Amino acid sequence: MAGSKIKILVGKPGLDGHDRGAKVVALALRDAGMEVIYSGLHRTLEQIVRSAVQEGVDVIGLSIMSGAHIPICRTLLTLMKAQGIEDIPVVVGGVIPQQDVPKLTQLGIKGVFPGGTAFEQIVSGIRSAVAQQAA
């Protein structure tokens, strides 16, 4: 993996349409040299998993503002397992209360970036999630 360009799918699962955060982060990741695929709005988790397989991405980043991050992440990880892509690391951003961060980590989420996290931290968090996976 080292040196090659990271390919990330930025996904907006569910019905929430607040995509300022998703788009801003997508632009920051692109500026940081990643190849960014943006899912667009109102995606089902099945659609997100399908495009992760199809695009062969290195990492999936979800943006969730509705408060439903825990059930969404749980379902996504199950679907990924069913598709045999559970090795792709998943990171999450959005409106995420501090007390939910350990819960997400426990589920198997490799990085949690609540609103306001510095771009550098998101970029390095994603890089290390991908690197760990490759190791």
Next chain:
Amino acid sequence: MGVAKYVKDEQDGIREVVYQSGIRIKPCYTPEDLAAAGFDYEKDLGHPGEFPFTRSLHPLGYRSRAWTTRQYTGFGTPEETNKRFKLMISHGQTGLNVAFDLPTQMGYDSDDPRAVGEVGRVGMAVNSLRDFEIAFKDIPLDRIGSGLTINAVATIMLAMYQSVAEKFGYPKEKISATPQNDILKEMVGRGAWIFPVDPAVRLVGDAIEYSVKQLPRCNPVSICGYHIRESGASPAQEVAYAFEIAKTYIEEVQARGLMAEAFVGRFSFNFNVYGNLWEQVAKFRAARKLWARMLKEDYAVTDPKSLFLRGLFGGGGSGLTKAQPENNIMRGAFYALAAALSGAQTTALCSFDEAYTIPTPRAALLSLRTLEIIMDEVGLRDTVDPLAGSYFVETLTKQMEAKILAEMQEVQRIGGMRHAVATGHIQRKVSRQAYEFEKGLQDGSYVKVGVNKYTDSVENPPDVELHAHEESWADEQTAGLRQLRRTRDNREVTRTLKALESGTRAGKNVMPYLADCCRAYTTVGEMAGVFRQVFGEWDEPSLF
């Protein structure tokens, strides 16, 4: 978040100030600035209550009437929402501002697989007239007006509101609903769209046309610069894009043979108040003037009341921070001040805990109290448009006017708002600005207290009480829906849905068909399903 850019010298002296709309601010203003800006009292301001209404829509401003407060409320089940409505009314709130959950906003019933995890989460779940009967129980619908934050399925919810009033015995002539019904701003910013641009705009037009003919006290559209600003637009763009959207709707309805004069007085707006105080005040003063002038000159509107820029000026969500959340209480007070100095008719304030959660009752009440303190204690009702005549504010108002016009011209150059949204042009522009702003925030060129300055004072994570979301609400709601499907007259449901489908295909106004559907307890998902079938869904240009 909407603050100005400051360049400082070594001694912390300010060398340069540039507002978000791109206006450079001088250290001092004098009568010469007014002269240079071509300021003319009669032409630019006029007396309060007189064209072009820069100073105020009413001659006496808040002396004759304080603003209406409309905190955004609604969550969980209709029962819970009804309780919160009554609480807010008992605390002096004079209008409702109804929040719907995402499945409802997207036209899915609570038992739809796509609704899992979202039922009752960010607003109330509404499946059928039964839910409105519960939510609006004992609310005097002839006295309390309701804003309905609903867009893609605004026609359905307006028909539902009419039906619940009918059921409670309020004549439709007496009810006052303001469905948001602004689908183009959903496409630019908030994302709760379903159908492609053209049929979506047609539905907006249907609600307007029907209200003009049948619902004399309803304001069928509330154009939301608010959400466009939240998505990253500048204050000047917020107003410019809202006006270009309004023009699209005016033209849609005119194409049905109505004169603008007959309906445009029912348009209302929703604008944001966070950011630099002066820029906000100038924005609203310029906006009142531009709207009145545009309607008069471009749409031959003559009735002065139809020239009013009515609306809810408030909120301020993007200005609030997750860091040091108590600071948001102070920010809210200043946003309320900006709204009052701008002559807001109706207002609402985001609660300090909104970066964390749906507001708790305590936080929502604190916002309401803030608005009441501004009106009752601070002196904002003393005299109308108190900043008028300030060399600075009048110069800035003229400059904002020019900026707004320039942004409107740019939209016109690329073919108008319908086209600009369909191609994703506006969306891309706005999200790039949001990115640039975020970078400025991270490198410190925009200052946000507690975020990138004075960040060291709070060690522990802030103690914010979270709104309780009960998983049981979804089960209750779904069980109620199942019960409804079992007991309603399903033949009538099928009949009304078929009629809706043929009326929609034939290009008729959908409102009477929807009202029939609502009376038969047809669900929101079933009605929206007909539209999905006839119109398809929007294939959003995924640019960023």
